[in-house]
Amino acid sequence: MGDWKTLTVPVLSSDSKNIFQYTSEKKVSPPSMNSQVLRLPLPSSKSMHSFFSAFCTEENIEQSISYLNRELTTLGFPSIYAESKGKELNLISIINCMNELLVLQHKNLRAQEEVEMQHLKLGSDMDHLQNCYAKLKVQKLQNIISSRATQYNHDMKRKEREYNKLKERLHQLVMNKKDKKIAMEVLNYVGRADGKRGAWRTDKTEARNEEEMYKVLLSDYEQRQKQLLVENAELKKVLQQMKKEIISLLPPQKQKPKERSEDGPVLSDLEEDIGELNKENMWELSCETVREQLTNSIRKQWRMLKNHVEKLDNQVSRVHSGALNEKDVISREDHELETEKLELEIQQCKEMIKTQQQLLQQQLMSPCDDDTTLLLQDCYLLEERERLQEEWRLFREQKKNFEKERRSFTEAAIRLGLERKAFEEDRGAWLKQQFLSMCTDYKHSENVTTPSAFLGSSDQDNRLVKSTSQQRKPHCMLSGPVSAEPCQTSQHITCNSSSAASKKPAGDSKPNQWVESDKEETE
Amino acid sequence: ASCVQYRLVVRDVNTLQILQLYTCLDQIQYIEWSSDSLFILCAMYKRGIVQVWSLEQPDWHCKIDEGSAGLVASCWSPDGRHILNTTEFHLRITVWSLCTKSVSYIKYPKACQQGIAFTKDGRYMAVAERRDCKDFISIFVCSDWQLLRHFDAETQDLFGIEWAPNGCVLAVWDTCLEYKILLYSLDGRLLSTYRAYEWSLGIKSIAWSPSSQFLAIGSYDEKVRILNHVTWKKITEFEHPATIANTKTIVYKEVEKSPSVETERLSFPPTRALASSLFSTQSKYDISQVPVSLQYIKPVADRANPKMGIGMLAFSPDNCFLATKNDNIPNAVWIWDVQKLKLFVVLEQLCAIQSFQWDPRQPRLAVCTGNSKVYLWSPAGCVSVQVPMEGDFQIVSLSWHSSGDSMALLSKDNFCVCYLEREEV
Numbered sequence: 001m002g003d004w005k006t007l008t009v010p011v012l013s014s015d016s017k018n019i020f021q022y023t024s025e026k027k028v029s030p031p032s033m034n035s036q037v038l039r040l041p042l043p044s045s046k047s048m049h050s051f052f053s054a055f056c057t058e059e060n061i062e063q064s065i066s067y068l069n070r071e072l073t074t075l076g077f078p079s080i081y082a083e084s085k086g087k088e089l090n091l092i093s094i095i096n097c098m099n100e101l102l103v104l105q106h107k108n109l110r111a112q113e114e115v116e117m118q119h120l121k122l123g124s125d126m127d128h129l130q131n132c133y134a135k136l137k138v139q140k141l142q143n144i145i146s147s148r149a150t151q152y153n154h155d156m157k158r159k160e161r162e163y164n165k166l167k168e169r170l171h172q173l174v175m176n177k178k179d180k181k182i183a184m185e186v187l188n189y190v191g192r193a194d195g196k197r198g199a200w201r202t203d204k205t206e207a208r209n210e211e212e213m214y215k216v217l218l219s220d221y222e223q224r225q226k227q228l229l230v231e232n233a234e235l236k237k238v239l240q241q242m243k244k245e246i247i248s249l250l251p252p253q254k255q256k257p258k259e260r261s262e263d264g265p266v267l268s269d270l271e272e273d274i275g276e277l278n279k280e281n282m283w284e285l286s287c288e289t290v291r292e293q294l295t296n297s298i299r300k301q302w303r304m305l306k307n308h309v310e311k312l313d314n315q316v317s318r319v320h321s322g323a324l325n326e327k328d329v330i331s332r333e334d335h336e337l338e339t340e341k342l343e344l345e346i347q348q349c350k351e352m353i354k355t356q357q358q359l360l361q362q363q364l365m366s367p368c369d370d371d372t373t374l375l376l377q378d379c380y381l382l383e384e385r386e387r388l389q390e391e392w393r394l395f396r397e398q399k400k401n402f403e404k405e406r407r408s409f410t411e412a413a414i415r416l417g418l419e420r421k422a423f424e425e426d427r428g429a430w431l432k433q434q435f436l437s438m439c440t441d442y443k444h445s446e447n448v449t450t451p452s453a454f455l456g457s458s459d460q461d462n463r464l465v466k467s468t469s470q471q472r473k474p475h476c477m478l479s480g481p482v483s484a485e486p487c488q489t490s491q492h493i494t495c496n497s498s499s500a501a502s503k504k505p506a507g508d509s510k511p512n513q514w515v516e517s518d519k520e521e522t523e
Numbered sequence: 524a525s526c527v528q529y530r531l532v533v534r535d536v537n538t539l540q541i542l543q544l545y546t547c548l549d550q551i552q553y554i555e556w557s558s559d560s561l562f563i564l565c566a567m568y569k570r571g572i573v574q575v576w577s578l579e580q581p582d583w584h585c586k587i588d589e590g591s592a593g594l595v596a597s598c599w600s601p602d603g604r605h606i607l608n609t610t611e612f613h614l615r616i617t618v619w620s621l622c623t624k625s626v627s628y629i630k631y632p633k634a635c636q637q638g639i640a641f642t643k644d645g646r647y648m649a650v651a652e653r654r655d656c657k658d659f660i661s662i663f664v665c666s667d668w669q670l671l672r673h674f675d676a677e678t679q680d681l682f683g684i685e686w687a688p689n690g691c692v693l694a695v696w697d698t699c700l701e702y703k704i705l706l707y708s709l710d711g712r713l714l715s716t717y718r719a720y721e722w723s724l725g726i727k728s729i730a731w732s733p734s735s736q737f738l739a740i741g742s743y744d745e746k747v748r749i750l751n752h753v754t755w756k757k758i759t760e761f762e763h764p765a766t767i768a769n770t771k772t773i774v775y776k777e778v779e780k781s782p783s784v785e786t787e788r789l790s791f792p793p794t795r796a797l798a799s800s801l802f803s804t805q806s807k808y809d810i811s812q813v814p815v816s817l818q819y820i821k822p823v824a825d826r827a828n829p830k831m832g833i834g835m836l837a838f839s840p841d842n843c844f845l846a847t848k849n850d851n852i853p854n855a856v857w858i859w860d861v862q863k864l865k866l867f868v869v870l871e872q873l874c875a876i877q878s879f880q881w882d883p884r885q886p887r888l889a890v891c892t893g894n895s896k897v898y899l900w901s902p903a904g905c906v907s908v909q910v911p912m913e914g915d916f917q918i919v920s921l922s923w924h925s926s927g928d929s930m931a932l933l934s935k936d937n938f939c940v941c942y943l944e945r946e947e948v
Contacts, residue, residue, distance in 0.1 A: 149700075156680070161656065167612055170612065205667055205669060206669055209666075210671065213709055213710060216647075216691065216709060217708065217710055220689055220690070223689075
């Protein structure tokens with residue numbers, strides 16, 4: 001059996017990601033393969049959520065697809081597989097099929113609605129017709145009964161007439177027979193019960209009989225009338241008593257002048273009549289007008305009494321409630337107003353409670369946010385701290401580096417100074433030598449060996465410089481920081497250049513230089 | 524007085540001693556005392572003979588022979604000196620006078636259940652007649668049998684007539700096919716007509732209240748309608764449903780007490796004493812709790828004279844109670860309080876009610892249901908009395924003594940007299 005229901009169908013295959021998530025699919029229980037009859041129950045979308053997993057799960061996707069394909073093809077839809085007959089699904093055909101199914105579903109729903117409407121109509125028509133039919137049936141039966149009754153009567157009359165004829169004949173026969181047997185044997189006559197002699201039947205007796213009869217009737221009527229009179233008298237007495245009591249109950253003052261003014265003379269007449277009627281002998285009269293007056297007056301009095309009693313009732317109830325507790329003196333309307341007010345208050349309180357609850361919830365929620373923010377803040381702080389630490393480190397490193405550089409600069413500067421001194425001494429010496437040599441130049445050709453020795457000595461110089469620089473460290477240190485950096489760099493450059501330069505000349509007069517430098521320094 | 528076959532036995536009421544014994548010519552079908560209790564007529568319908576016996580003078584005799592006319596019914600006139608014989612086929616009613624030996628004829632009497640009615644005071648007699656398919660009523664003066672009034676009754680097919688106890692109103696009701704009751708005054712004027720409904724089966728039984736105030740009409744629709752004598756309009760309706768739900772109604776249910784004889788001790792053939800004690804089980808009344816559902820019988824629809832509707836109606840002599848029986852519920856007697864016009868008591872018996880009758884003096888009802896017990900009800904309570912007889916004694920009908928001290932219980936073949944003791948005040 002195939003049922004039409006809306007399902008949420010999972011993505012069927014990996015390559016059909018464009019399929020809509022909610023489709024109308026045929027939900028079939030796998031064992032039943034019949035799809036001949038399409039039943040049309042109302043779609044219940046949301047309840048079918050659990051079912052789609054029953055039909056198609058991750059394991060049996062292929063099976064379900066193939067099953068659907070089979071079903072659709074049997075219904076006449078094109079296959080949902082691609083033509084390659086592979087595992088690929090033809091997206092377009094699937095969508096088309098779904099669309100077709102949707103259209104079909106709509107059609108079927110409409111058809112169902114129409115059928116239901118018709119059904120209702122027919123049902124109501126049926127009821128109406130049945131009622132009519134029942135009524136007609138009753139009428140029909142009554143007609144039948146009446147016709148039968150007349151027929152029966154007619155037949156009965158006919159039979160009776162026959163019967164009567166027979167009776168007459170029989171009677172004649174009987175009478176004619178003059179049977180001697182029809183007789184009465186009496187031993188002796190019996191006296192009449194009342195002892196009187198039998199009388200002949202005459203007109204007189206007839207008249208007397210009539211008289212008797214009427215007498216009997218009259219006596220009966222008289223008796224009844226007496227009874228009724230007695231009853232009437234009693235009732236009138238009761239009414240009079242009631243009227244007196246009503247009048248006594250009513251307040252003596254004239255309560256409703258309005259009515260009085262309206263009715264005016266009529267009432268006054270009535271009052272007079274009432275006064276007359278109150279007399280003892282009035283109830284003996286039984287003429288109609290008096291009777292009517294009596295009843296009307298009693299009715300009026302009764303109505304007045306009723307109103308009066310109602311008023312008293314209200315007053316009494318109020319008085320009672322007032323006597324108990326002042327707070328309770330609330331008329332019904334006030335009570336209702338109060339109840340309304342109370343209800344409003346209750347509502348307001350409820351709302352307040354709700355809002356407070358909400359706020360409370362929010363607050364409960366917000367502490368969580370604060371924590372996070374704190375955490376975040378902490379994190380930020382930590383981050384900052386770390387950054388700061390890093391920067392510190394960097395700074396320290398840089399500081400170290402700078403110090404190192406400064407030291408090196410100062411050393412370089414010292415060296416440079418030393419070398420400059422040395423160089424100056426060397427220069428001086430060289431000049432001297434030169435001068436001397438110039439004097440003696442013509443004696444030696446020492447220039448050839450001096451570059452190499454120069455070089456070699458330069459190395460030694462360097463070493464020496466280093467060592468001297470090391471020795472001169474504290475001095476350099478003292479003098480180092482005094483010199484500014486660009487001076488240092490320039491000194492460095494100049495030192496380098498000078499060192500380079502100084503190397504050359506320094507090489508010439510190494511030991512001497514040193515000694516000289518030392519001397520210079522110490523000086 | 525009782526008759527056995529062709530013998531008439533007269534007994535004394537107090538001692539049941541046989542006072543007189545008469546022999547008639549043929550099997551007696553009907554006996555009736557004259558109103559002054561001096562004579563008894565014995566009617567033998569087969570032979571068409573009525574024999575009259577005198578108590579004072581046992582030698583006196585009288586025989587009335589209808590001859591070929593035949594005899595269908597016979598009754599005394601209220602003065603005790605005339606006998607009215609209805610001949611066969613209701614050809615005529617012959618009035619035989621014992622005093623004058625004269626004969627009068629009433630022609631065309633109606634062949635119905637209650638065609639002749641005497642007023643309570645015995646002054647007038649109403650006879651229903653039918654001529655030319657029409658009903659007529661003739662009122663005769665009983666003293667000289669003069670026709671007083673003759674008028675036609677507006678009924679289709681008169682079923683019965685009954686005088687009101689005051690003798691001034693005659694109730695005439697129609698066949699059960701039509702619900703129609705007519706009320707005529709003594710002088711023949713139509714006072715009122717009452718018709719409850721059409722089409723369904725109509726009146727089954729009627730009863731006048733002793734004061735003539737009310738006329739109770741029992742009909743086939745299981746209802747009793749009460750008309751009042753002033754306006755002849757319906758005052759109220761009494762329904763007889765199968766379920767009684769009103770808590771103010773007392774329902775007495777007859778319950779069998781288990782027999783004292785054990786079944787093991789049965790011997791065959793059973794001794795007489797054993798048999799009587801076996802068959803005559805004691806019974807008592809239990810008060811059933813309302814609501815009570817009574818045994819309802821729906822009669823077969825296609826038969827004539829179906830056993831449905833109110834078949835028996837009787838007012839108590841003090842005009843306080845009305846006892847009715849609904850033939851659809853044959854085991855129950857319904858007692859209504861006339862003052863309050865409400866159902867007062869229901870007596871549920873084990874067997875179907877055969878007949879009931881009020882005590883002529885006080886509101887005491889005696890009921891018999893065809894078994895050997897007589898049931899008495901009064902506003903004080905009800906009691907079931909076993910007739911101490913050997914063998915079967917199935918009470919079919921009962922009849923109170925006019926003093927209310929005793930009653931005769933009749934079965935098919937026997938009768939017994941039940942004496943009721945008065946409480947010493």
